[in-house]
Amino acid sequence: MAAISMAIVDENPILLKELSSICSRHGFHVRDTGSSAAAAVEFAAKSGLDILVVDPTMQGGMDAIAAVLARSTTTKVIAWSPARGADYAVRAIEAGARGYVLKTCTADEFILAVKAVLEGEIFITPSFAATILAALRDDRLRKRAAAIVAFSSREEQIVRLLLRGRTNKEIAATLSISDKTVKWYMSNVLQKLNAKNRTEAVIACQKLGLSHGHELAKH
Numbered sequence: 001m002a003a004i005s006m007a008i009v010d011e012n013p014i015l016l017k018e019l020s021s022i023c024s025r026h027g028f029h030v031r032d033t034g035s036s037a038a039a040a041v042e043f044a045a046k047s048g049l050d051i052l053v054v055d056p057t058m059q060g061g062m063d064a065i066a067a068v069l070a071r072s073t074t075t076k077v078i079a080w081s082p083a084r085g086a087d088y089a090v091r092a093i094e095a096g097a098r099g100y101v102l103k104t105c106t107a108d109e110f111i112l113a114v115k116a117v118l119e120g121e122i123f124i125t126p127s128f129a130a131t132i133l134a135a136l137r138d139d140r141l142r143k144r145a146a147a148i149v150a151f152s153s154r155e156e157q158i159v160r161l162l163l164r165g166r167t168n169k170e171i172a173a174t175l176s177i178s179d180k181t182v183k184w185y186m187s188n189v190l191q192k193l194n195a196k197n198r199t200e201a202v203i204a205c206q207k208l209g210l211s212h213g214h215e216l217a218k219h
Contacts, residue, residue, distance in 0.1 A: 158175070
């Protein structure tokens with residue numbers, strides 16, 4: 001099987017070299033690297049490019065994403081960004097980027113993002129995926145990407161009871177587990193939803209279209 005062909009564009013030469021090295025070590029062929037939006041468009045114009053990684057916050061970065069995807073139906077774009085705000089992520093994804101990965105991510109998380117995008121999925125850095133998904137204006141995109149906020153079977157049970165207004169003690173009694181165990185799972189749920197408390201978790205679920213009557217995504 002031919003190696004996956006990649007191009008990486010970033011204004012920071014140190015980060016560019018580091019990410020290129022990471023991708024090469026994981027068996028990807030980094031065909032091109034550059035430091036400008038124009039380079040991103042140029043690289044994508046060549047045939048056979050599977051993945052283009054580009055910083056959407058660089059000058060012309062967002063326009064480059066749109067230009068690349070207007071020309072190519074086979075190249076998949078991953079936005080590799082320092083911006084934690086929802087605006088950049090929403091604009092990048094609605095422009096057609098298949099991934100939005102923060103530059104603070106680990107090497108393993110970035111490679112996971114590449115693999116997910118290659119399999120046709122949308123990948124958003126999990127720590128703020130719920131915030132971004134709730135901000136997406138495209139309902140179809142939101143539903144397709146909602147699997148990013150994926151719950152285990154036990155977490156799903158807890159979310160369903162949370163959405164019914166159950167307290168931790170009531171959840172523990174219903175599921176025949178300890179209060180301590182409920183708190184541990186609840187902490188995981190809050191992290192996945194980027195919520196500070198139970199109220200924010202409920203609001204996040206509602207924005208994502210999740211309710212006790214809806215099917216929740218599971219690992």
